[in-house]
Structure formats: structure tokens, C-alpha cells
Amino acid sequence: MDLYSVMCVSDRIRALEWFEVFFGRPADEIVGEEHLWRVGENAWVVVDDRAVRAERVGGAMITLGVDHLDDVLARLAAHGINHDPVETYSNGVRHVVVLDPDGNSLSLAEAPTG
Numbered sequence: 078m079d080l081y082s083v084m085c086v087s088d089r090i091r092a093l094e095w096f097e098v099f100f101g102r103p104a105d106e107i108v109g110e111e112h113l114w115r116v117g118e119n120a121w122v123v124v125d126d127r128a129v130r131a132e133r134v135g136g137a138m139i140t141l142g143v144d145h146l147d148d149v150l151a152r153l154a155a156h157g158i159n160h161d162p163v164e165t166y167s168n169g170v171r172h173v174v175v176l177d178p179d180g181n182s183l184s185l186a187e188a189p190t191g
Contacts, residue, residue, distance in 0.1 A: 078119065081121045082121070083125050084096075084123065084125070085134045085137065086125070086178075087126065089112075091186070092126065095178055099177070099183065100122075122139070123175065135179040139184065140186050141187070159175075172184060
């Protein structure tokens with residue numbers, strides 16, 4: 078099974094600049110007007126600004142599992158991307174919400190080591 082999570086955005090150029098910083102690289106694929114970042118073996122984050130998606134701009138919520146959360150957050154901060162405070166859940170998972178320029182929520186979660 079494959080997963081395509083669509084981030085509906087209002088301004089493709091602004092969004093692509095932001096997502097390139099967020100993922101640390103340009104899109105892995107461009108299909109028509111959609112820009113796709115591979116985030117797992119069969120999982121993709123898709124940026125789409127087509128008018129047909131206008132009603133959904135800013136409404137996406139996803140969580141991405143990451144290693145070295147502090148390093149990721151430092152890289153984002155160096156590019157002016159802010160985030161909510163980092164929370165640590167009772168099971169040791171560290172979680173933080175990052176919003177793209179349209180308000181789409183891309184949470185980052187780091188499992189405890191060991």
C-alpha cells in the first residue's frame with residue numbers, strides 16, 4: 078500500500094521554498110503540477126496549489142517520525158522556520174508541531190532511544 082498525503086497550499090513558489098527547507102532537499106518527483114517528497118518506502122508528501130484544492134488550503138495534519146529531533150529543529154530554525162514547544166509524552170516520545178505558511182500542520186515525533 079502507498080500513502081500520498083496532500084498539503085494544499087495557496088502559493089506554490091512560497092510553499093516549495095518552505096518545503097525544500099523543511100525536508101532539506103528539493104522535491105523528489107514532480108508529477109504534473111504536484112511536487113512530491115518521499116518520506117518512506119511507500120509514503121509521499123505532496124504539495125498542490127491547484128484551484129480545485131483551494132477549499133482545503135491549510136487543513137492538512139500529518140506526523141512524521143524522525144531521528145535526531147533537536148538537529149532537525151536547529152536546521153529549521155537556521156532557516157527561520159519556527160515551531161511550537163517540544164512536548165515529551167509519558168511514553169518518552171518527543172513531539173513538536175511545525176506549521177507551513179498556509180497553516181498545514183507537519184508534526185515531528187522522535188521515539189525514545191534504547
